[in-house]
Amino acid sequence: MPPEDPAGGPRSDAGATRIAGPTPVIRPTPHARVADNRPDPAELYAALDLGTNSCRMLIAQPKGSQLHVVDSFSKSVQLGNGLEQSGRLSRSSMARTIGALKICRRKLETHDVRRMRLVATEACRRASNATEFIDLVHRETELPLEIIQPEEEARLAVVSCAPLVSAKTEQLLVVDIGGGSTELVWIDLTRVPRHDRARAIMRLHAGFKGAAEDPFPRAKVVDWISIPLGVATLKDQFRDVTDDAARFALMSWHFEECLAEFSPYADAEGDADPGFQIVGTSGTVTTVAATHLNLRRYDRNKVDGLRMTTQQIDRVIRGYLAQGPDGRRNDPRIGRDRHALIMSGAAILQALLRVWPTDRLSVADRGLREGLLYAQMSADGVLDDGPF
Template identity: 25%
Template structure:
């Protein structure tokens, strides 16, 4: 087995202890945005904001592959961003991809090129994680309010709907409708007819019916819009005196009537629409009007806070040990009735082994340790479904659940570790990873498997006195004198694991210390 020192794309970066600067990049389906900020007394002081219309979603073909042109635009933008964040430490920069990269079948290959260019890991986040981060950015940009608020963010490929109170979310949803995808579906010929607009409005309304009753039941005191499409609509309404600092149903109807009357996207400059937003403006308007109609919104205010600001505040939480991912893990343990004492013993043993293995295998221990911790705490999550093949059930639960704070890549890796923590290891499990990503995960799997075997007795004792000697294709476990002799069942477990690891390409031996 080859040992790689390359960090997998979905490995968790360690949070910086006290960075002078932090940065967040949102690789959206329509635009890429970057904000660089200074952290002053736990508050964010933005220093620079950059944005470019990349329109990544426009490069998705009928098979959902990103074409070369869209990849070139994206990489060129990231190259410019890279110059600004050059020299910033790993962990001080958070980069996420949204809907276009969620659906692109060649996203992994593109991300590898992008990471090499920009020098920091890129995470693809789920729609609900995107919604959580958007709300976090909005909530920190508004005055504190004890009432429920509804936040809507129309992106290039999806639209997020969130109900929250102060800094906590109550409802999160991401619907598959965006200003770029709807432009291509309904306004691709550059014309704006009553029929075209009606079709876009009806389709968006159909999507919204899925959340209408639930959202109306929870309710909200006021509504907030964020990001480019809603900002553009708010500016045009103000420019034409159809609304002052508020978006209302009457203003939207007046705007729609004028948009349809002009009849062509190229004519929308007469309303004050910026040239870089012309092509997507009617689609964003149709989606917003559908939201007002279906959810019975009376008025909306615009807020500058968005996904990139949410990323910054999420990063601050990690720096100060208020990591939402830890809350998610604890919630999963509670929900699925995981034996926490046993999980803690497995975690302690796995980390003790991993520290030794990572040093000898020359792997970035700090960046992978959190992943191993989480896998240890959740390795028995599948028992909530069935004892038979519970490692497979657990992997499925983790891979396809909405886990707040986690990227899709990290969830995938976490699920994979749970999948291979027992029984036979199949190399095919790692086929979807590039070699440089798969090898460190295979090493984590070895540490987790050994910890599970050594904790088979479930007595809660953390085994941190075991020594490990390892090279690229073998490892030796060295136990205290007389330890193995007094534990014949553990010896039998280790013999069985030895055979399984041999088939996996690792030769394992175990012995006691010499007297």
């Protein structure tokens, strides 16, 4: 099944932000089952991404310049259900999420993970009862969940996609389509030697501006934006439009309007620029890729790094529209957790490709969790110099 979106929620300052202190150590309980051949806990790192739609976690260890995944977890929790109307996280949504987080807690205990970063994104940034929810998570699970701000979320998504950037790329747009928000980061690589471009992007985990004394050539962040519309929130805004095709068109044009202040590089004639690359990371993008490849069973190795033309993407989207809601619901290439959200995600994707001067999209089955892992390992100096 295609992976779920790194989720978020509509942006607001209502949700209180927690500033995390030193990463707590979770010790295994006497009931935790431990395998005799497990990796050394001292080498393990965990990253958890809690968003509007899903709760997703990776446990990994460094292997040279790569990440070796030891365990993973992904579950649709729909934390943001009803948030668009009430501005609050509902009790039922919080209960579902706590249940998923308890499973994550058990996995962390089983592997005796000592280094971790567990973050929540847009849904908690917006919710007026976010502080109450974070306190509940701590009481019920003892997990150190923190709410991160849009810039850090964007930075970490960019870092995770660095290995997919072509050495020929001079202008890069990284797009992370979430459940409640969409992050876009435009990066200028013209001053970075071709052989160092992936590493230069990875160094952005420390900040978009960088340090003045940084001896390495830097990738220049020209602009970035966090749009408070993702697959769930965009769908909710147009839920009253009953016609499937009309709803899709309205969603796409509405999202394009939100890009008006973030398109200084767009070509008025729509000409493709060979030095420009878009990398898309999200469940929407990987689902479109899986449909294009006609994968009845999702295969990350076939999807991650795939380059799709705009014509191929348009063909997939037209197919979704021809299927209608019932057809999409029964399409195994879309998946049970994705069918209700795929058209709002496709509307966002179509709007992006209309505006920016490229005829190809690079598909990334990676995102915030991988960025969190890389940032932790980089800070500890346990990764070889080079892309993971």
